[in-house]
Amino acid sequence: MTSFIDPLVSFVSDHAWLGYLTLFLAALLEAVPIVGSVIPGSTIILALSALVPGGDLRLEWVLAAAVAGAVLGDGTAFWVGHRSQREILNRWPMANYPGVIARSEAFFNRWGALAVFFARFVPPIRAFVPLTAGALGMPPMRFYAVNIPAILLWAPAHVLPGVLAVSALHEYGGFPHHSGIARHYWILAVAGVALIVGLVLWIRRRQGGGMIEPARKS
Template identity: 80%
Template sequence: MTSFIDSLVTFVSANAWLAYLTLFLAALLEAVPVVGSVIPGSTIILALSALVPGGELQLAGVLAAAVAGAVLGDGSAFWIGHRSQREILSTWPMANYPRVIAQSEAFFHRWGALAVFFARFVPPIRAFVPITAGSLGMPPLRFYAVNIPAILLWAPAHVLPGVLAVSLLERYGHLAGLGSHAKHYWMPLVIGGALITALAVWTIRRRNGGGVIEPARK
């Protein structure tokens, strides 16, 4: 694992644009109905954000990529629902997930416009609420008035933990006797830990039936 992470850091250092593209796609795909329920976008964002303190990536670029991907993903889903109305909820592939559609509608009816805000922090509903909001006739201005502030809070909430963790470990690494080699030890540990934790959470949720949205059985 350590050698893999070291290779990743080296690769990203020479191809930062690809890391920003990965961040953008991770945030975008999380907002795509069905796909967003299985893409570990949050984990990818957290892991790559750990490369900011070392200078491999820039904080502004990481935040911008995450925000842009989320805005485009949520906005596209909303407009698809807005143009198609309720018809989209009964067509493939949405029709294969009636339980999640029902949950998204109930969530939206309970919280109204705030559902769009809260859903940004609640997977896997996050991937279904924007298109549901559009299909139920939520005005575009109201959607964006709630969605964009939510994304502006969501992005730092996913990026800053990785940045702060590595920054603190680099700063106080000398206390563990690592000296100038703190980055060499701690960055792979943080990134690898994020990936391992995400795999464990995904496995547990899948085993309990909550991590992956399964289509309705006919």
């Protein structure tokens, strides 16, 4: 993971506008069904937030980029489902993932509108519930009334831990704000947490029958 995140963070620190674009795309792609299950969007957002305390990126623009990407991604998925209705759930490539579709439907049927809120914080169904909500006929105004507040909470929940961790490292660890050592330690920490979370999710998927694995052809 560090082989990918470390060069990304170093490059973005020298090209701020690409940092905001990367944050936007990470949040956007996380909301794309199937793609969002494999894109480490949350890890990218968390890692790039480490650049805020040093002044490479501005907090307000980091939050704005994450919110904008998530709103556009969730909204697009919802409208695709809303226009196609249940038919979209039976088309390729969604038809190859009956397990995750079934779980997304069950999650939505159980929690109703709150499923849209909760799903924003629960990978990998975060990438499927907006599409499922649209396909099952959730009114657009109700969707946005729940989805946008969820995103406004989700973005700080992903950005602020990184900002606070690096700020504490600068304040109490004795590292200057532009220290490459501080940045390196932070990247290793993000990679370690991401690896642990990924391992836990992999074990849960294996135990649950492969939630996001495509259906095997007989």
